[in-house]
Structure formats: C-alpha cells, structure tokens
Amino acid sequence: MNAASAESSRPANATRTPEQLRSWRWYGRDELRSFGHRSRAKQSGWNAEDYVGKPIIGILNTWSDLNSCHMHLRLTCDAVKRGILQAGGHPMEIPVMSAGEMLTKPTAMFHRNFLAMETEEMLRANPIDGAVLLGGCDKSTPGLLMGAFSMDIPVVYMPCGPMMKGNWHGETLGSGSDVWKYWDEKRAGNLTWDQWCEIEDGIARSPGHCMTMGTASTLTALAETLGLVIPGASSIPAVDSAHTRAAAMAGRQIVENVWLDRKPSDLVTERSFENAIAVDMALGGSTNAIVHLVAMAGRLGIKLPLEKFDEISRRIPLLANIRPAGKYLMEEFFLAGGLCALLNGMRDLLHTDVATITGKTLGENIADAEIFQPDVIRTPANALQPDGGTAILRGNLAPDGCVIKHAAATPELLQHTGPALVFDNYAALKASIDDPELDVTKDSVLILRNAGPVGAPGMPEWGQLPIPKKLLQQGIRDMVRLTDCRMSGTSYGACVLHIAPEAAIGGPLALVRNGDLIELDVAARRIHLHVSDEELASRRADWQPAPPRYHRGYAKLYVEHVTQANEGADFDFLQHGPAVPEPEIY
DSSP: OOOHHHHTTSOTTOSOOGGGSTTHHHHTSSSHHHHHHHHHHHHTTOOHHHHTTSOEEEEEEOOOTTOGGGTTHHHHHHHHHHHHHHTTOEEEEEEOOOOOTTTOSSOHHHHHHHHHHHHHHHHHHTTOSEEEEEEOSTTHHHHHHHHHHHHOSOEEEEEOOBOOOEEETTEEEOTTHHHHHHHHHHHTTOSOHHHHHHHHHHSOOSSSBOSSSSHHHHHHHHHHHTTOSOTTGGGSOTTSHHHHHHHHHHHHHHHHHHHHTOOHHHHOOHHHHHHHHHHHHHHTOOTHHHHHHHHHHHHTTOOOOHHHHHHHHHHSOBOBOBTTTSSBOHHHHHHTTHHHHHHHHTGGGSOTTOBOTTSSBHHHHHTTOOOSOTTTBOOGGGOSBSSOSOEEEEETTEEEEEEEOGGGSOGGGSEEEEEEEEESSHHHHHHHTTOTTOOOOTTOEEEEOSOSTTTTTSOOBOOSOOOOHHHHTTTOOOOOEEESSBOOTTOOSSEEEOOSSOGGGTOGGGGOOTTOEEEEETTTTEEEEOSOHHHHHHHHHHOOOOOOOOOSHHHHHHHHHBOOGGGTSOBTTTSSOSOOOOOOOO
C-alpha cells in the first residue's frame, strides 16, 4: 500500500513513519490477511486513503443508558471525531463498560478491574495507534487509565465533566453530600416525604458526574494533574460549550501524540504521582483517590506506599473550598479559574517540570491561569487549613494502614476513645440501626466489617455508616465509624476507611467484639484496639473464615486475585510486569 496520502497530515517533527504505526500491520501490507482487513473497511464505507497510513484512533466510550453521568458522551464523541479528522487521523468508536456508580452492583469498584482489562485488551487486539478515553463517573477514570497504562500506547483522557449544581427552595444542593444530610433529617423526623421528593427532583439537573469534590471530580482532576487531559478540561461542566471544544482539542492532540509516540510511560513518572497526591490533598479530595492512585501507579511499576500520602498531606494545605470539605460546588470552581488556577496558585508545591500530553511541561500549561474567586480557590497564603484533607492511620487494628478524611469530620471526634458496636455485614447494620433499643451512645464506635475487597466483595461505598435513629433524634450528626470498605467521595464524617488487612481474610477487625475500647488519634496517626495481644491471639485461634460464596465467573476470579486496599485492590496478575507481546497477525 502507498503511504503517501498520510504524509500531508504528518507533522514535520514526527518521530514515526506511516509504516511504523500499529495499524499498518493490519491494513498496510501486501498480504492475504491485510486484503481481508481492507475489504471489510470498504464494507464499512471507507476508502484506503481514509485510513491506511494514518493514525487510527480508538475512542473508548463509556456511554450507557444505565449511566446518567455519561448520557452526553455520544455528543462528546462526535466532537472528538471531528478533532481527529481535522488532524488527519481516522476515528474508531469502541464501546466499553460504563461502570456507572449509581446502578452498578454490588459496586462499580467491583468492576473497575474488569474495565481495566477490557480497555487493555480492546486496545491491544485491534488496529489502534492511540486512544481518547471518555469517562468521568468514579471508577471509569482509574479503570480506563489502568488499562491504558498497561497497554502503553498514546492516550488522551477526556472527562465527561460535572453536572450543574442542584437546587431546592432556593438552596444549593450538592451530589451525595446533601443526600446524606437530608436523609438524616428525614430519619430524625425533620423532613416530610413531599420535601424529600422535591429534593430528589432538584439534586441532579443535567448530564455529568457529581458536582461536589467526590471521587469523580477528584479523579478527573488528578488525571489532568498527571498530564493526561487537555489543560483545564477536567473542570468544565458537562453542559458548557467549552466541554465540546475541549473534546475536539483532545481529538487533534491524540493524532499529534501518535506521530510523536508520546506514551504514558514517557509522560507519567513517580514525580507526576507526587503531584497528583499533592493536588488531591489541596482539593480535599475523595479518600477513594488513594486506592486508585496506588493501582494506577502500580501499572507503571511505581510504588506508592501509604506513608507517601501522609507525608505529602502534612505539608500541603487545603485550598479548594468545595463540598464536602468546603462550601462551593464544581460550577463555581470552574468559573473561579478551575484546576489550572489552583495548580498555578500552588505551583511552588509541585514538580512543574513534568511532561504532559501537550508536549509542554505542567508548569508551562498552567503559567497563565488566574484565580478569579479567591474564596473558592485559595492559595497557601489564605488556605482553608494548613494541611491536606486526608490522613493515614496505623495501629494494631490496621497494621497495613487505613484512611480518614479529617477535613470533612467533626474536629472534636478526631481524638476519641469509645466502646465498639460491631456489625458483621451491611444487612445486619440496616436491620438494626433504627432500633430504638439499640445499645448505643454518642461515644460508641460503630464498626462495619466483612465489607472489604474480598468480604463484600468489591469494597462498596458503605463507609459513611448511618447514625442510629435514636441518636439523630437527640441531635447527633457525627460519630466515629470504622470499616474495611470505602465511602463515597461526596460523604463526610469521622469515618475510618480501607482498614487493611480486611476482616474477611482474618485482619484484626475480624477480632473486635462489642464493648472493646477503640482509640482514634488523628494527630498521632493512630488507631488502636485496647485489647491485649494474648486475648487477640485467643480470639484468632477461634476465628474461621466464611465459606466461599462464588464458584464460577468474574466474582470467583475477583475474590481469588484482588489485592488489599493498601495495594490498590488491583488484580495480582494485572500489576506491573513484562509487557504482553503484540498480537500476531496471520
């Protein structure tokens, strides 16, 4: 085949020729198999000059009728295609699992690794030279990026953007955060059914992911910090026309990056991840970011011990005044200057020389960004608090670590000792939490166990354990709560999460009994069970794991191969190793 038709769109500084593209192996050779590939392309209505010798760009689209956050991604995809065509590439849309947070059960986290596997294999198995990844709702971001890192071809991530802010009776509503707030008021008898339904009508008013600084907003911001997003695109609301323009820019950028062979392994380094951790802390980001960053880094062979998160958190101030750790929502954050403005305001705390998809450094990308609303986006000079929003705790209850988002907790509870009230699973919690006879006080430490990666399975977002109804009626709105699962990034409260190792595999949480005293000391980064080593050894001798529940399929694969939270809850066989060979084409 003649590659001359591709030369007109190939940049002068290209480091690759058309014959060096992955897709050339499928379409460009004078072979029987290539004849078959080209004939099927003609079946699709393409001429050889449309695609042979040009970068073929896969657009991995997580659009689904089952994921309202991504309902607009078909239109976003059209804009990406336009950009790809403008730059001389050939777009190929590929549907992949949506992993929507709201409807996917038992939890979207259970399917994050599935999406990562699908992403890697779709990119490897097909004539794809580079990819634009369309996602945004919580687990879609890490799932897509984990798979792309393992495949390691040029990619650009295009976030779906946050939804418009909610409204009820003139009051601004935020995803998740106000759900938990008003649900407690309803359970306490302070909110009627009709009022509850009105809130339901007004809290999700457009396409896009949650507009609080939940997992979605956090992870898309961190993807941009890692240098994988068109600068500023993670902050743009889904319905803003700037979102469509950024999507077209992503299409143009990926074509250039294919010609220049800009791969994730060339761009994303340990220093990039240190930036991401710093920005997570400055944003007051989701606790989920920790487990996802560990998993994403692991795909590139980079180790992120939990201590690195804590060390960075101690020196990075909280700068984003966004719920649940602040006052505003993502729409205000965007209008205040967005992520680029926040990054520029804290540039002295970042490695600004790291590479990005634009061919410029992070520092160059953000150099002209301004803060327009200094109460929304702070600088270190007027920070909301002097340290980051998240702390790593250790102790005899969590020898491999656990997490607390202390920026969104009641300060008085950050040093607390109280008696344990243990729930062995979520069904038991749900069945008894509103019982007026429940033996609980405001000083109790609520514990939910067997809810981790193996125990649930999938480590669901159950970590913001509900306050017992009898205490809500007394005006209590926060308590110390411990669990081996996660909580929504939109949640708040004195919730200790990701306890590792988890109860289901015999972690110390499995040995706690009602009435045991538990001490939380966030300043000392300590979580301690006041039970002697001898007594714990005796209890361990009596402990038995639950019998296996899964005997086939993805669930069996998951529970047999998922790692613990401090290791990223990735599959052990997907973590970094030798590259998988390119497929043979016969």
